Amino acid sequence: MKTVVLMQRTTLLSVAVLLTLTGCGFGLGDDLARADEPQVAFADDAPGWSDVSSGRYRPSAPDASDLEADLHGLYLAPPDRALVRVTVRAETEGSREAAGQRVREVAASVRDALGQGEPCRAQVIDYSGLRRSGDTWSGDATLRYDVDLRGLEDAGARFERLEACMRRFGALDAGGASDVRVSAPIVTVDDPDAHREALLRRAAEGRRAVEAMDALPGAPAARTCYSRGDVTLGRRSLRGVALQLDLECPSTPPGAAAPGALAASPGIVDGTL
Secondary structure, three states: OHHHHHHHHHHHHHHHHHHHHHHOOOOHHHHHHOOOOOOOOOOOOOOOOEEOOOOEEOOOOOOOHHHHHHHOOOOEEOOOEEEEEEEEEEEEEOOHHHHHHHHHHHHHHHHHHHOOOOOEEEEEEEEOOOEEEOOEEEEEEEEEEEEEOOOOOOHHHHHHHHHHHHHHHHHOOOOOOOEEEEOOOEEEOOOHHHHHHHHHHHHHHHHHHHHHHHHOOOOOOOOOOEEOOOEEEEEEOOOOEEEEEOOEOOOOOOOOOOOOOOOOOOOOOOEEO
16 A cells, blocks of 8 residues: 555656646647657857757758859759769788789679669779788778769759669678778769850850940950860759859950069960950
């Protein structure tokens, strides 16, 4: 009987404490109700904010500046492929020759497991020198994992293709490798120079707009712009790869010395706009 009374008193005390904490604003019931809800982060939130009662942390807010760049005419090219670097380590005891053979066998096993056909293709591209520690030899092999994204219309389709290939790592038969290290995918375009004409045409349109101002009274003289035709890759995402053209519009043309300045080296300019 005493045991039953003690349990009843303990239960009543627990309920009283719970009601007291809830009434004082600790919000235990609210925290439990929000356990499965996502944490929403706004840019004005203090960094590192955390909900102590639930042990959940608020993520950092994203930056929207790239969306503005898109509206203002950023040149985006659809990505042709995603590249993943895979490093495989193999260890064995015995001779150096046996270790070298082991590294090649393990690399080939990983290559075959990841796939050699479309749209996922793995290729062994490099080996490290062998290392010895006591009786154990080890060596690394590097593979290039290529995910073909050509012909896909939007980021969603590219995401599905990439994830279908990356899921193969979840069931990977590494052939006895001691460890396998996988980089984050990087998207790229096969031939950035193929977009040079389009980039030059965009730059020329801006140039013509500046020339039209020369006829206005008091308008400053238009500058001549120079380009070597080098196309570089900027921001990358499954939505597109930003391409940029080297373009300089100096106040004095290369080769002509500005007041108090040295003349530019000749022969570096291939084209003008």
